[in-house]
Every structure is written in structure tokens, then in C-alpha cells.
Amino acid sequence: MAKLKSFINVFKQESIWISIISIFLGLLIGAIVMLVGGYEPILAYQSMIEKIVGNPYDIGETIRSIMPLILTGLAVAIAFRGGMFNIGVEGQIVMGSIGALLVGHFLELPPILHTLFAIVVGAIFGGLWGMLVAWLKTSRGINEVVTCIMLNWSALYISHIVVRMFMMEEGTARSKLIQDSASIEMPFLIQWFDGARIHWGFIITMLLLVGYSFYMNKTKWGYELRAVGSSKHAAHYAGISVNKTIHRTFFISGMMGGLVGTFEILGVFKYLAIAPTTSGLGFDGIAVALLGMNTAIGILLAAALFGALMYGSQGMSFGADVPGEVIRMVVSIIIFFAAAPGMLRVLFQLRRSTRRKEVSARGNDSVSH
């Protein structure tokens, strides 16, 4: 009940309305772009919406594309709250899929146990990969952004090596399949959604979303994480081990990434492909976390917007013949607007409520106390 209430309260805030108006403005400008390009915007948007919610299969697939965005959004948000920037989610995803694949392919275990074990190992693989970043930061003083980028590529190439050496499916560019006992498919839901690849990861993701909020605000570890994130000096003074907290933060953040890879392997593809680049989901997570302002509800809504747009945009090329480049442009315009409500404020000379303005004014030293 309380959760529902706080969910409703979100819509009472000024900021959410600003975001919603921004999204519409984005749609509008996207429409203008399409008009200029000689395409039919109304038809395009119509086909997009149809693609998102047109039939059970599409609804299912939309949900499926939202899920990993929630997780990568969480991964980025956790690091943000800890005062760090995790752009290594890409690599953590790959490591998670390697972990899940190894367990799913090689081990022989009874069904549920097999699944659970594969999930745990996948998460830990991602977590450890994240922790490597933290360790390099605390012990060698290397900025996390640098290591993250390098480790993204390392993870990708490790995945190539592992697949090629141990479980290449002859004649293809991918690994052998995981065993059925490790699968996390939800057959009844798949049926419901006409074959859309919905899986148990959905439930786990929603639980993690709630868990995130709880961990951050109600546990002592969340307290430490936020303390380190907002003032390392004060945290040190308070006796919090700053390094340990940084390691823990990146481990948990990395686990979220690891789970994305795990779920894709166990629930969607069943194999790992030799891909030339990483998925990009981790980078989308940055936008999701920013858009969702690092809150659980915000991340859910932002991931929903993002996922729906990305999936639905496929419909635009089918239904209205809009080429991929224009679609990507329209999608980025919408996201750009959603992420930059500040622009709207300027556009309409919206005066922020004095309170908000002044609380943030205290943030810079120009206001005396």
C-alpha cells in the first residue's frame, strides 16, 4: 500500500510532469524531423505504438527489452550513489554470460538447483569483474572510467577465447547451448505472450528494484555507500572504510550487469555468440539511471520508456517505411528531451519553486550559512 502511495506521489511531483511534457515535446520534434524527411509522422508513431502494445507477443517482447535496462540502470545508479561512474557494465554483462554459460553448459545438476547455481555464478562473475575496477582504483589510483573501458573490451575478447576453446558449436559463430535444466524460461508466460521470450529474470529484476531501494535507504551498508558517495572525507571521519565501501559498491553494481548477461543466456538465447562488439545495454543504463534520477521508481519508468521506444521503433520501419537512421534520430531526440527537462524550463521560463532552487543553491559555496 505504502509502495503504491509513493508510486502515485511520483506523479504529484512537478519534476515528473516536466519529464512527461518533455517527452511529448520530443515526440513533436521527432515528428517535425520525419515531416521534413518526407515521412508520415502520425503513421510512424501509430506503427510504433502498435509494435509496443499491438498484440500479446509484442507486449511480451517489449517487457523483455525493458528488463535488462532496469538492471543496467540499477548497476549505474548504484555506482552513482557511491560517487562513482560505472561505464563498465558492458564488460560485466559479458562476464556474467560467460559464468552462466559455463555452469549451464558443463555442469549436470537437477533443474532448479542448476538454474540457481548458474544465476549465482553469473552474478558473481559480473560482480568480480566490477570489483576489479574498484580494486585498481583504490590500490593503484586509476580512474574507474579508464579501467572500465579497457575491461569492457577485455571481457569481450575473453568471451571469444572461452567460447572458441571450450564450447564452439561447429560451423557457427556461437557457443553450444546450455542444458535445459539451467533454463529460466517461464513456459506458461511464454504461452500467454504468444511465444515472447519472457523468463524468470523478470521476477528477479522486479525484486531487485525493490531491494535496491531498501538497501540504499534502510540498511547500514546503504548508509555507508551514500556517505562515501557524498563525502569521502566525512565518511573517513565517521570510521567508514572508504576503500571497502568502494569495493562493495562496484561488486554489487557489477552483479547487476552480470545478471543481465546471465538472463540473456539462460532465458533468451541459450548460447553466447562471438560478437564483434558488446551489446550497448550497459551504456543505455547510464541514460536510464540519469533519467530515473537514481531512484527505483524513476529507473523503472525510464527503462520502460527506453525499452518501449527501442523495441517500438522497429515498427516504424515496417509500418511507415522510415529508415533506421531517422528512427534512431527520433528516438534520441525523445530521450534527449526527456533527459533534459532543464531545457524546457528555459523555454517556458518556468520558475522553479523557490524551495528547490534554494536548497540546491546551498550546494555551492556562494550561499552563506
Added chain:
Amino acid sequence: MTAQHDIVLELKGLTKRFPGIVANDSIDLQLRKGEILALLGENGAGKSTLMNMVFGLYQPDEGEIWINGQPVSMDTPSKAIELGIGMVHQHFKLVPPFTVTENIVLGMETKKGLALDLKSSVQRIQELSDRYNLNIKPHAVVDTISVGMQQRVEIMKILYRGADILIFDEPTAVLTPQEITELLAILKGLAAEGKSIIIITHKLKEIMEIADRCTVIRRGKVIDTLQVATASPEALAERMVGRNVSLHVDKEPATPGERLVEVKDLHVKDASGQDMLRGVSFDIRAGEIVGIAGVDGNGQSELIEALTGMMKVDSGSIRMNGAEMANLSPRVVSESGVGHIPQDRHKHGLVLDFTVSENSVLKSYYNSPMSKLGILQENNIRKEAERFIESYDIRTPGTEVLARSLSGGNQQKIIIAREIEANPKFLIAAQPTRGLDVGAISFVHKQLIAERDAGKAVLLVSFELDEILDVADRILVIFNGQIVGETTPSATNEQKLGLMMAGKLGGESSNG
């Protein structure tokens, strides 16, 4: 005071509300040309809020600001600057690697073609500096100059922009006694040249010395405006608090017990490998307050950080009740009964983006009763905060507002409450009363003495000699990383201490 009483700034019914509080309640105030007007009021009375409105940082909810007989709307600080108002904040906003001149002209560079015309700026700065005795070196790099000089650069910045009305928010809180004397002289000079000045300060001595009039604010309302020449410090304090306050600390002589803290031959290097403490030794007995007097930067911060585990000790020992404490982690040190009121409340003492509640348990959040099985016990945490608010008279709209939104003095009170209420055996208090009003200062001094009387060891580090002389039982003088003298309040005075602090005079022990 000028004869014709030209009013340069007038505030009419200014009101400012924050959630849960009326920070300024219909304030009327007049500033005359060439005068120094002091604003006095308890912590949280609304002084900074009022001045932030005059400088265009906050917008009033009601009321008007008049400049030279014209109503104006003060939207932004740049508007204020345009109208001839300048403000020197407590936290300076200089760019450290830039020179003084570059800092001053920043944002309003005079250009000659494409190149910056710094030469003419330097000339103007030099002129202004000579005229107002600011003693500024235009080519010095800000990184390398003292706090006092940085403040003078801030003053220069606003003079350079042509300000006629100058606002200072607690300018002396960060200065050493010598620097304070210099600043006060500069302010007098500015007023004599026709500048009009508003100064916020909690130090009655300063008001008596330089102000013409003093406006007293209590809980957001103007209570009175007094002619300083005919007022006494006691009268000012009385107007401010609404009852009698004793400005003097009463205390019984100490009855020190056994040696509780023993520091031997302590050596500490800073991050760049420079020796900051060079063989410091002293002890503190249970039931005594030892004061450390010294000019800022002579090793006080390093001493405190070494004692609290926040900084690594190179060699030497720190014993408490006989147990070695050097190089233990801050958590272990605090758990063994060391309390620490840090010098820099924004950097160390508080997480500004945490609520008052969360800050109240900064050192106890992880244990029962504040958390159980890793889960924070919000009720207990809130009760702790309420207890602090109640017993330390912390003025805040509630426990769940951000520490950032409290007034400076009330932020400090959270820290003091937290550290004293943790009931430490050894309490380290660094500049504990910085930014507090006189009432709160005397309260904190009483608390420190009560701690002493309860058999605690107290180390008081302060740049304010009054405070050391009033509160400490024994005084150690630190200079250049060494203890250069020891004395007692009854055997010394400000002048003697001042000389010792400059390394020019040994204390009793070394005098033989």
C-alpha cells in the same frame, strides 16, 4: 556617521519562508552611507538568509529592497553587483592556480584586441590596494597566499567591480587574531572612504570596535537597533538572546586524576612527505582540559588527525589508558572512547546531503540500537536526533531536513551534540565554537567543563586565545610541528601567548 544620514539601502518588510520555518519575518532595516552596521543574532536567527536576499541569491516572499531611494528587484547576484552591492562569503570562491589579478578580473576582463589587458588591471588593483590598505600582491598565486590575504582578494574583487555597499558574512570566523585586527582596520578605512558596510559576526568585541549601529535579529524578526557607542557587550547579548547571558566562563579549578593520554615523540609527515609534526610529546590527565594554542598551520590538524586515526603516524606513540593507539583505524579509535569535534564541519563533521537524523548517528549507525542485523532502526535514529535537538537547542524545522539547509551554527551544534553525547573518555575539540552565537558558546564551554568534571580528558585546539585562556586548565603552545612551551591561563596573557605562538618566547617550563 554622516550628518545627512543618506540611506543607501533600505529593506522594507522582507519576509522569507522555508518549509517549516519563517526565516525572515517582515524585516525593516536601513543602511546609511559610510556606516558600519552589524547584524547580531542567535544561530538560525536569519542573518545569512537576509543578506543572501540582498545579494540576489534568494528571492524574498514579501517585501521590497530599495537602493538609493529606488525600489529594485534583486534577481541575481550579477544584478546586485550591477547595483553596487558586493558580498564576501565565508567560503572563498577563488581559483587556486590563478594569480591574484587573474582572480580579480575573472569574468570582467578588459580586452585589448584579442589579448587580455592585464596590465591596466594590475594598475587599478594596485591603486585600490594602496587606497584601502589591502596590501595585495597582484602577481601572487592564490594557492600560496594566506587565508587573510585570500579574504582581502575577495574584498578587492568586489571593490574592483565598483561596489559601494559591502556585505560580510562572518568574515572573522576563519581568521587568526592578527588577521582579524588587520581586517577590522580595513573595514574602518573603507567606511571612512564612504563605503557602507554590513557585517555579520558573533563576536561582540568586534562589533564594539568597529560598528556604528547594531541591528539585533531574533527568530527572524528585528528586535532593536542600537547605537554601539552607548551600548555594552552585555546589553547586546541580552537583546540578542532575550535574557541575561554570562559572557564569562565560571569554573572550579581542575582536579586532574591519572594520566589518561600519553603522546610520545610523535612524528607525522603529510602526503608530500613534509614533516608536519616533529617529535610532539605531552600527556593529558583525566579531569583536565589541555589547550593547544598556535597559529593555524603549525601542525594542529595533523596532531588531531593522528590522534583520531585519520592520518598515519610515522613514529612515536599515542597511549590511552596505557594501550597503544597510533595507526589504529578511525573506527577503532572512536570505539575505544575518543570523541572528535573536527575543525572543518563541512569537510569532515557532517555529510551535508544527509538528514539531521542521519548525521546524528554518523558514528553509531552500525550498532544496536541504531541498526539491528544491518537494518537501520529509523525510530531510534530519529529519537536520537530529537534528543540532540532538544538538549542542544538546535534550530531546525525537523529531523528529516538536510543538514545543508541548517544555519552554520546549528550545523556545528549537531556535531557537538553527537560527539559529547557519545560519552567519550577522551574528547578532542577543534575550534568547537566557530560560528556559534555567544549563548551557544557559553553553553559549549560549560559542556566541555562538565566533561572535564566527569573525569574525561579534553584536548581543546583553538585559534582563539580567549577561548583557550577561559576554558583550558593547561596550555601547550605549538609552533612549526613542535610543542614549544607550556603554561597555565593564570600565568600568562594574550600578549605572552602571542609571542610564544610566534616562536619568540619559551613557556614557563623552558624559561626555567
